[in-house]
Amino acid sequence: MKRVAERIAQHRVAAGPAVVASLWPLIAGIAIAWFLQQWLAPMIGPFYAKVLLDIGIAIVAASSLNIVNGFGGQFSIGHAGFMMVGGYAAAWLTYYGSIHLWGTPALHGGFLGGGDLLFLASCLLAGVVAALTGLLVGLPSLRLRGDYLAIVTLGFGEIMRVLVQRTGDVMSPAEAQKAGLGGTVGAMGGSLGFGGIPTYTRIFYVYVFVAIVVVCAYRLKISSQGRALLAVRENEVAAESVGINTARVKVQSFVMAAFFAGIGGTLFAHELGTTLNPRELGFQKSIDIVIMVVLGGMGSITGVVMAAAALTVMPELFRGFATYRMPIYALALIIVMIVRPQGLFGIKELWDTQLWRRWFHRGGRGPGHTPQAIARELRSERAGGEPGRDVIDRKPPMDPSQPETRRSEDES
Amino acid sequence: MSAAIASAPAALEARSLSLSFGGLKAVDKFSLTLPARGLCGLIGPNGAGKTTVFNLLTGVYKPDTGECRLGDARVDGLKPSAIAAAGLARTFQNIRLFGSLSVLDNVRTAGGVRARSGLFRSLLRTPLYLAEEAAIIERSLELLDMLGIAHRAGEQAKSLPYGEQRKLEIARALATEPKVLLLDEPVAGMNTNEKREMRALIQKLRDEFDVAILLIEHDMGLVMDICENITVLDHGVTIATGNAAKIQQDPKVIEAYLGTTEDAVADDAASAAGADGGA
Numbered sequence: 001m002k003r004v005a006e007r008i009a010q011h012r013v014a015a016g017p018a019v020v021a022s023l024w025p026l027i028a029g030i031a032i033a034w035f036l037q038q039w040l041a042p043m044i045g046p047f048y049a050k051v052l053l054d055i056g057i058a059i060v061a062a063s064s065l066n067i068v069n070g071f072g073g074q075f076s077i078g079h080a081g082f083m084m085v086g087g088y089a090a091a092w093l094t095y096y097g098s099i100h101l102w103g104t105p106a107l108h109g110g111f112l113g114g115g116d117l118l119f120l121a122s123c124l125l126a127g128v129v130a131a132l133t134g135l136l137v138g139l140p141s142l143r144l145r146g147d148y149l150a151i152v153t154l155g156f157g158e159i160m161r162v163l164v165q166r167t168g169d170v171m172s173p174a175e176a177q178k179a180g181l182g183g184t185v186g187a188m189g190g191s192l193g194f195g196g197i198p199t200y201t202r203i204f205y206v207y208v209f210v211a212i213v214v215v216c217a218y219r220l221k222i223s224s225q226g227r228a229l230l231a232v233r234e235n236e237v238a239a240e241s242v243g244i245n246t247a248r249v250k251v252q253s254f255v256m257a258a259f260f261a262g263i264g265g266t267l268f269a270h271e272l273g274t275t276l277n278p279r280e281l282g283f284q285k286s287i288d289i290v291i292m293v294v295l296g297g298m299g300s301i302t303g304v305v306m307a308a309a310a311l312t313v314m315p316e317l318f319r320g321f322a323t324y325r326m327p328i329y330a331l332a333l334i335i336v337m338i339v340r341p342q343g344l345f346g347i348k349e350l351w352d353t354q355l356w357r358r359w360f361h362r363g364g365r366g367p368g369h370t371p372q373a374i375a376r377e378l379r380s381e382r383a384g385g386e387p388g389r390d391v392i393d394r395k396p397p398m399d400p401s402q403p404e405t406r407r408s409e410d411e412s
Numbered sequence: 413m414s415a416a417i418a419s420a421p422a423a424l425e426a427r428s429l430s431l432s433f434g435g436l437k438a439v440d441k442f443s444l445t446l447p448a449r450g451l452c453g454l455i456g457p458n459g460a461g462k463t464t465v466f467n468l469l470t471g472v473y474k475p476d477t478g479e480c481r482l483g484d485a486r487v488d489g490l491k492p493s494a495i496a497a498a499g500l501a502r503t504f505q506n507i508r509l510f511g512s513l514s515v516l517d518n519v520r521t522a523g524g525v526r527a528r529s530g531l532f533r534s535l536l537r538t539p540l541y542l543a544e545e546a547a548i549i550e551r552s553l554e555l556l557d558m559l560g561i562a563h564r565a566g567e568q569a570k571s572l573p574y575g576e577q578r579k580l581e582i583a584r585a586l587a588t589e590p591k592v593l594l595l596d597e598p599v600a601g602m603n604t605n606e607k608r609e610m611r612a613l614i615q616k617l618r619d620e621f622d623v624a625i626l627l628i629e630h631d632m633g634l635v636m637d638i639c640e641n642i643t644v645l646d647h648g649v650t651i652a653t654g655n656a657a658k659i660q661q662d663p664k665v666i667e668a669y670l671g672t673t674e675d676a677v678a679d680d681a682a683s684a685a686g687a688d689g690g691a
Contacts, residue, residue: 001554001620003589004526007547008540018539216535223534224524224545227513231521234510241470241504242588243496243525252531347512 029211037204049203050273055312056206057267062292062308063213063301064260069290070299070347071226072253073233074141075150078157079261080285085133085160086126086262087269087276088188091197093122094270096184098198099176107198119200119270123209126262133160134258138251157286161278165191193277194269201270209267213260217301220256229253230299230347295336297343302350307343421483423448423624424500424592429468429478429488438464439648441478446592450624451614453639455632457668460645462628463505466594470502471495483591497525501590503581505597505628511570515580518569519555522587523548548587555583558620559613575606582613586621593617595627599634607631611638636660644668 041049065079097118098105108115133156140152167188176184188194220226228249231239239246269276288311296307314332318325336344350356424446431439439461446452454462467473469480471492480488487495501522510518527548529541556562559579564572569580578598585593598614599607611634618625629635635642636656644652644659646668652659659665 001551001558004523004544004547004551007550008543011543011546011550013539013542015539018537018542021542022537219535219537220531223541224521224527224529224548225531225534227517227521228524230513230517231510234512235508237472237492238504238508238510239521240472240492241496241502241508242522242584243493244521245491245493247491256531 025215026211029215030208033204033207033211036207037202041203051313051316053201053203053206053271055309056203056210057201057264057271058289058292058308058312059210059305060206060213060264060267061261061289062296062304063210063217064257064264065289066293066296066299066301066304067217067220067229067260068253068257069293070297070304071221071229071233072250073298074250074253075146076137076153076254076257077150077283077286077290078137078153078155078160079257079289080281080283081137081153081157081160082130082134082258082261083265083268083285084157084164084278084281085258085265086130087265087281088164088194089129089262090119090122090126090266091194091269091276092184092188093125094118094200095170095194095197096176096181097122099173100181103177104173105196105198107200115198115200116205119198119205119266122270123263123266126266127259128262130262130265131255131259134255134261135251137258138254141250141254142247154283154286157283161282164188164278170195189277191278193275193280195275197269197276199270199272201267201272206267209260209263213263214301214305216256216260221299221301225249225252233299291333293343295333295343297345297347299347300343300345300349303343303345303348306350421481422446423450423483424469424626425481426465426469427479427481429465429475429480431464431468431473431476437648439468439475439645442468442645442648442650443478444626444643446624446626448591448624449618449622451618451638451640452624452626453635453642454626454628454645455630455635455642456645459647460668461648462645463596464648465645466502466596466628469495469594470500493525496588496590499589499591500594501585501588501592502594503578503585503596503598505600507574507577507581509569509577509580509584511568513569514565515556515561515567515569515572516549516552516565518580519552519583519587520548522584523552525588552583552587555586556580559583575602578602578610579613582617586617586623590621590623592624592626593621595625595629597628597630599629599631607634610634614638 036052041052044052061079061083064082065076068074068076094115095105098108098115101114101118102108108118110116137153137156141149144152167190168186169192170189171179171184171187176187179187220229228239228244231242231244232246232249236246239249265281268274268281274280292308292311293304295311296303296305315325315329318328321328345353422445424444426442426444428441428443429439430437430441442465444452444454454465456462464473468475471487471490471494475488478488479486482495482498482500485498487498487500490498510521513521527541527544529538529544533541553562553565556565559582561572561576561579561583564576569577572580582595582598595614599610602610614625614627615638617623627635627639636659639656641653641655642659643650644662644665646664651664651668652662654662
């Protein structure tokens with residue numbers, strides 16, 4: 001049988017279509033983000049525009065946790081810690097950077113003006129700083145698993161919180177200019193929080209990052225790299241036996257998740273009406289994010305996105321009930337977990353669920369198939385003379401002697 | 413590839429591998445030479461250390477002493493993933509599949525070890541990545557087809573019946589493009605038909621993939637029939653090596669499996685005494 005290396009030539013894709021295929025989800029994401037900002041936000045009013053913003057940030061946070069927790073099965077309950085690291089790094093850059101560039105920490109420039117560019121740079125800085133801490137936290141994951149790893153990540157979140165609480169007061173523009181950029185590193189506001197951060201976070205930016213995170217998560221999931229991560233979650237010994245460097249894959253997932261969490265933290269820090277303080281991004285926030293991932297289905301991107309949106313909107317909708325708000329929220333969670341312990345979709349995506357297939361008459365594709373892949377399966381001539389798609393769609397003959405073979409597809 | 417030449421390096425060579433768990437010598441000075449395209453067997457009573465040998469060869473355990481070569485490359489002390497990448501694949505006695513992934517994805521995942529694209533290429537979906545993924549999918553489907561489980565490609569691996577799970581493990585092992593394949597009890601729990609099918613399959617694999625095979629099996633009929641060379645382990649010690657005829661005549665092997673004559677005499681005496689007592 002021909003080796004993979006010998007087959008690559010016949011599957012070559014032209015560069016042009018590949019670039020288009022590579023970029024269109026991002027361009028579509030930018031278009032949607034623009035549409036949300038320009039059309040939807042004015043229509044729904046400032047209150048719901050803020051909810052929309054919060055949903056976006058929740059999606060970034062939950063989708064990034066889903067990479068390490070859902071795909072990799074590494075139970076991390078310190079995810080808000082990465083947001084905090086990123087948020088503070090970014091806030092430091094925009095606040096003190098603004099002072100040094102323009103003399104004031106106020107908003108500067110219009111859309112994609114100087115201030116916005118500084119903000120985007122701070123997103124990148126936040127991602128990188130958080131990714132480095134992710135590398136640090138990922139290392140224990142090589143030796144620890146399950147509950148023990150959870151405790152380590154919890155400890156990490158707490159350490160970050162305490163470290164931030166030990167920082168000095170935020171400097172005024174005059175003080176900051178005297179201290180120089182390097183002298184301001186320790187001045188992050190301590191336990192009172194980092195006040196006066198320019199509020200650059202807008203619906204447009206939030207949803208551009210939502211698009212980036214979701215597209216990256218999806219591409220990761222359907223790629224060899226992502227499947228290696230899923231394999232580690234399923235059976236580590238078997239994963240090693242087929243050549244997956246489990247240590248590397250695990251640390252990689254931590255780094256990638258932390259990178260996006262850092263960006264989520266940046267968006268949170270620069271949002272109007274929130275204060276960046278160590279309490280906001282503490283243990284409670286980590287648990288909130290974990291709940292989104294568990295509820296949506298560990299490993300399901302669409303599930304986690306929907307759960308993040310629902311769990312952000314729900315407390316707002318229940319505002320009318322005032323005192324009963326949190327009990328109702330908790331009860332709803334308990335009921336969902338009893339009815340669907342694997343979360344909304346388990347490991348599957350929305351379009352892999354039976355309900356979706358029934359409604360839209362789609363073929364029974366396993367997770368991880370892209371249109372391109374299936375098109376190529378169709379073209380590939382196989383020994384049996386049947387196109388690959390047929391192979392996948394064809395149901396096995398029912399064997400009455402083995403009723404166990406056709407279990408519910410939703411089991412996971 | 414032509415038949416193995418005497419001077420060519422063996423596909424797999426182990427030299428006096430030893431491993432102790434505390435005071436227990438699990439494997440003692442295990443040596444083995446598996447020629448290219450060879451088909452060898454590893455047998456022994458339960459607890460003889462056969463699976464431990466597999467775990468030593470594949471890097472799950474690090475040997476205390478001894479060395480292990482895969483072709484020209486020294487592999488002892490490497491991580492299991494590195495050894496797999498070097499061309500050693502295995503199946504497990506207690507099946508270890510990626511249960512909630514689809515059958516196809518189980519095989520694709522293993523094929524990923526031959527892909528050159530890393531994380532960034534995967535995220536950007538570069539032409540090389542797309543070509544590699546397509547090639548891996550195509551090969552995975554061919555492997556499934558060859559093992560007769562292609563119609564299950566879209567199903568969850570854990571929903572497969574036992575026999576097909578074993579086949580899927582073999583398909584997954586082959587997806588890594590191994591030079592050496594270790595099969596741990598490939599026909600355990602199978603009926604006569606399935607065993608016959610598996611025997612034909614094992615021989616076919618060698619021709620189709622140019623792979624050397626080492627198998628652990630309790631089914632003596634299978635081992636004696638298809639293995640060119642057999643190694644017998646007992647309590648971690650190699651008690652015999654040779655072809656089927658030689659092994660069957662070896663007094664030590666007979667002793668390991670059936671007990672000594674003195675044991676038999678003692679057993680007889682005991683049962684006779686028991687029978688007398690009962691009468």
